[in-house]
Amino acid sequence: MTHLGEPRLFTSAAATGAAYDHGAHVVAWTPAGHEPVLWLSALSALDDGAPIRGGVPICWPWFGPGRTRDLAPAHGFVRVAPWRFEGAEESAEGVVATWSLTNEVASAEPFPYDYRATYRAVFGAELELTLVVENTGSESFSYEEALHTYLSVGDIRQTTVTGLDGVAYLDKAPGGGPDLVTQEGDITFTGETDRVYESGEPVTVIDPVLGRRITITTGGAANRVVWNPWVAKAAAMPDFGDNEWTDMVCVEGANALGNAVVLAPGARHTLTYTVSVTPL
Ligand code: TA6
DSSP: OOBOOSOEEEEOSSEEEEEETBTTEEEEEEETTSOOOBOBOTTOOOBTTSOOSBSBOEEOSOSTTTTTTOOSSTTOSGGGSBOEEEEEEEOSSEEEEEEEEETTTSOBTTBOOOEEEEEEEEEESSEEEEEEEEEOSSSOEEEOEEEOOEEEOSOGGGOEEESOTTOEEEEOSTTOOSSOEEOOSSEEOSSOEEEEESOOSOEEEEETTTTEEEEEEEESOOEEEEEEOHHHHHHHOTTSOTTGGGGEEEEEEEEOGGGOEEEOTTOEEEEEEEEEEEEO
16 A cells, blocks of 8 residues: 555635545535635545545445445445546636546446546635546447545534435434435434435535535535434444544535446436535
């Protein structure tokens, strides 16, 4: 295993950002006038043999253990792959950085297909992430995906997530599932929370401790995933500090389970994920 060293830094008047080519993993974004928006564990691995705990892991071509529930590594192989950095340039919005990956660099037995993935991060007053997957082979394939974003909050116990009232979700926390249940009102957090919602609508994190509202909008994503490990699961993860669970919430844009993407030869699919921050 090789230590990742320092991330690439992206600085403009609008924001600062940082990312590693390992997993094309955005690990920081701080828009001007705000506190850092992405959370990164102090215990995260920072080597090429493991996923980074925090920031925005790119989950592809499966989510968790996959639809067969027996795939490894968890969340697919591209978040631990060496993406090719294609460059960065300043635009009116901020710094635009791009990475690419193909099956010639990263593949796995459960996914024996030809693909090209490109990933674009705009570090501006908003964080805009775009994952484009192209089927460069001769046979159709399907995949799950998620931009598995870890957001920084002042205290999860005082945090509310709005935008999913009335939406069906799969509860993956202990004791939950397998049937879908319906969200009643805003999401509040009183224990391990691990839910896959059937929604592509905007979601807002209300953080009274940091005095801000973080809004997530997406394109091409049929699911939202909301996760906080709470006490026991945080303590069970070696790359997650025992007391860090109060400082984060994952709000992910995804296509998972029944919303897997099917690509015919030559077709491409685009997933966009945008984060904006406003004071409360
Ligand atoms: O997105 C939520 C989730 O699927 C949880 O079930 C939990 O496993 C989390 O992802 C983190 O997964 P990881 O493989 O990064 O530890």
